[in-house]
Amino acid sequence: MNTWVTDTGPLIFLTKLGRLDLLQRGADEVYAPQAVLNEVRARPDEASEAIVEAAQSWLSVQDVGDQRMASFLLASLDRGEAEVLVLAKELDADRVVMDDLDARRFARRAGFDLVGTLGLPLAARLRGEIPSVQQEIEHLRTLGFRAASPLVEAILREAGEM
Secondary structure, eight states: OOEEEEOHHHHHHHHHHTOHHHHHHHOSEEEEEHHHHHHHHTSOSHHHHHHHHHHTTTEEEEOOSOHHHHHHHTTTSOHHHHHHHHHHHHHTOSEEEOOOHHHHHHHHHTTOOEEOTTHHHHHHHHTTSSSOHHHHHHHHHHTTOOOOHHHHHHHHHHTTOO
8 A cells, every 4th residue: 555644835735736636646545644734724725625625535634653753853844844754654654745855855864755746746747647747837836836946857857848
């Protein structure tokens, strides 16, 4: 079974993009720690409503068991990121979904397999489910999503759009 644990940023941006389904299709089970749902609810809007609705169906929200470890990680990460990594470890997750560069570096050093918001449309493009990753990236940018140019170029190259 393919299990992913997601952070707040990818949930919000995929929802605003209208592509939350890409997260759902990418894994057999998608989890978010309670701290992530709390972060989502802290800014009520249409996106947060859609995420809460997903949490009532296919997105599993779970408390982390090792609160001590989550608290320890707060020295380097925010609450949501810390709980994502602890929950991913507890569930022996196949992948962690997060965008924050510092959190990704930390997670990579800890041995987690990562994917970010941009990786999900790329995977969908490679499966032939969407016509253009570039269109998705341009839309994300209008929503305030930021990504380094070399990353965007690498994604577009891999998608065969550059």
